[in-house]
Amino acid sequence: MEKHKQISRRSWIRTAATMVATVAAYPFVGATAHPATYKKIAKAVVHYQDHPSGRKMCGMCIHFIPAGGVAGHGMMGDMHNMGPGMMKDGTCQLVEGRIRPMGYCILFAPI
Template sequence: MAKPLSRRHFLRRTVAAAMLALPMVATAKKSPPKASKASVHYQDHPKGRAMCGRCRFFLPAVGHSNGMMMQGIKTNGTLAIGHCTKVAGRIAPTGYCILYTPRVHSE
């Protein structure tokens, strides 16, 4: 029959396992680098109706969305610069790049 583990031995094994798993957790949280504006042909004006404010990757400035379909518009009607999950730097809601993907609205 197997000898039961002592509390001390159990704790040592638990700490060792946690130490081995730590590097895997740290590397899993790193996100891939964002693309440069030049590499995605970013422009600060829309291409027809396609614009960053309507893209699924656009993140409007916090507190500046009025909850309407067009994200990134302040309630006073001025445009708020936001960010993109794919492109580095500040992004205008009226901008456009080749990564544009329209938001999917559930209705």
């Protein structure tokens, strides 16, 4: 079983406060703010893992951005473009770093 990295209480509170502030500000900035301007959340904070949790996996999450793809479509969003490349690591709208399609975190939201 994979061990989770310990994070300090201060770091967790700072990240949680950032998330709350971002959500609270969303109605005021709406679609006018570019997603790249938001600070992404560390993998440790959202308990990211490189394997699915049951049937929940990043590739089937609304926040997953497949390699060369569009957010909100997951790895199945472009059915006519399926092939060996569809299992490449992508990114996430919310979590920092490279994200595996078969990974999982607590922010999972099904498509």
